[in-house]
Amino acid sequence: MKRLSMVALSLIGTLLAIGLAGCDLFGPGTSAVIGVSATDGTVPLTVTFDGTGSTGTDGISTYHWTFGTEDESYETSGTYTYQRAGTFTLSLTVRAENGKTATETVAIRVNPAVWVTDESLDRVYRLSLDGATLGFFDLPAKEPRGVTIATVNGLTTLVIACANEGFQKIIYLDPVTGALLQEKPAPAQSPEEITYGATGQKMLWHVDGQSRMIYRLNPDTAQVFDSFGQTYFKATSLQVRDVPFLWTPQGLDWVPVTNAPGFLWYLEGETHVLWKIRIVPGYDLMANTQLQVDGQGVELPSGIFPVTAIDSYDGKLWAVDVDRHRIVEIDPVTGVLTGREISGFPGAAPAGLEIQF
Numbered sequence: 001m002k003r004l005s006m007v008a009l010s011l012i013g014t015l016l017a018i019g020l021a022g023c024d025l026f027g028p029g030t031s032a033v034i035g036v037s038a039t040d041g042t043v044p045l046t047v048t049f050d051g052t053g054s055t056g057t058d059g060i061s062t063y064h065w066t067f068g069t070e071d072e073s074y075e076t077s078g079t080y081t082y083q084r085a086g087t088f089t090l091s092l093t094v095r096a097e098n099g100k101t102a103t104e105t106v107a108i109r110v111n112p113a114v115w116v117t118d119e120s121l122d123r124v125y126r127l128s129l130d131g132a133t134l135g136f137f138d139l140p141a142k143e144p145r146g147v148t149i150a151t152v153n154g155l156t157t158l159v160i161a162c163a164n165e166g167f168q169k170i171i172y173l174d175p176v177t178g179a180l181l182q183e184k185p186a187p188a189q190s191p192e193e194i195t196y197g198a199t200g201q202k203m204l205w206h207v208d209g210q211s212r213m214i215y216r217l218n219p220d221t222a223q224v225f226d227s228f229g230q231t232y233f234k235a236t237s238l239q240v241r242d243v244p245f246l247w248t249p250q251g252l253d254w255v256p257v258t259n260a261p262g263f264l265w266y267l268e269g270e271t272h273v274l275w276k277i278r279i280v281p282g283y284d285l286m287a288n289t290q291l292q293v294d295g296q297g298v299e300l301p302s303g304i305f306p307v308t309a310i311d312s313y314d315g316k317l318w319a320v321d322v323d324r325h326r327i328v329e330i331d332p333v334t335g336v337l338t339g340r341e342i343s344g345f346p347g348a349a350p351a352g353l354e355i356q357f
Helices: 002-021 230-236
Strands: 040-042 045-050 060-066 077-082 086-096 101-111 113-118 123-127 133-138 144-152 155-162 169-173 180-185 191-197 203-208 213-217 224-228 249-257 260-268 273-280 290-293 307-313 316-321 326-330 337-343 350-356
Touching: 040 045, 045 086, 045 101, 113 144, 123 144, 144 203, 144 307, 155 191, 191 249, 191 260, 191 307, 203 249, 230 290, 260 307, 316 350
Parallel strands: 040 101, 144 191, 144 350, 249 307, 307 350
Antiparallel strands: 045 077, 060 086, 086 101, 113 123, 113 350, 123 133, 144 155, 155 169, 169 180, 191 203, 203 213, 213 224, 249 260, 260 273, 273 290, 307 316, 316 326, 326 337
């Protein structure tokens, strides 16, 4: 009986020693805990992240955050802005003082935003895809028209072409705060739509209503690389040789293509015809780029004109029907309205359109 008691006591002592030597075996151990201000919102979405709820033996020595993008942080807490739509994995890995690690993840859903300029109020509005007004910026120039999201000097930037009462400008804004980053003169006299080619040789494309030309611009400086007018297209594209083309520009949008430089949609207001323009890039950014109309045009419903802007999203074309104060979705292959539209947003003279995704 004494021998059994001694064995039992020895076993109890061993267990106590193990517990004291490594209390993580029975205690809460190391855990990563994410605090986040929002898991769903519209681009640009700024979230506050916090890892102070994490635990570890003798405290946490290292915090490592990843955001589902190329960015990372080693701060305990902070803010991060998602500049494109999609579902992203916010991840926190912590390391305790004893070397043990733990990871937690949270899904962040970022929805597309609709940017619309208004000429009468000199504003740009940010809407959700269902038309809810999320905010607006009063602009430092008048008569804003074309708007696009571009990467400028490495930063996601809101770029707006403004007629500005004859002193035409291209202004660059922070899409989160609306702060003016820079401004440049716009080519020609009546700036209309502006769009950003985001792959290959990144550039801005801009159409002017008075000169009736499409311009290729350096996105960082707005320097004109090339210009393409009626004479150019009549020489390169038989489809538009004997029809109105660049008579009344009412839309221009760049569309990405996998493993290609993308193409441009151009909308002719005179005939209500949508044209596809193929881009043939030069060997470098400074070399001449060629444009050529690709295929036959598609006539859009006359009931939506005049149109002030177009933009493509998810395989469809969206157009600003200015007289009816709405944005309508169109099948660009058939020219037929899909029935989806955005309406009820503020302002009186919608001009430019950009769907940020």
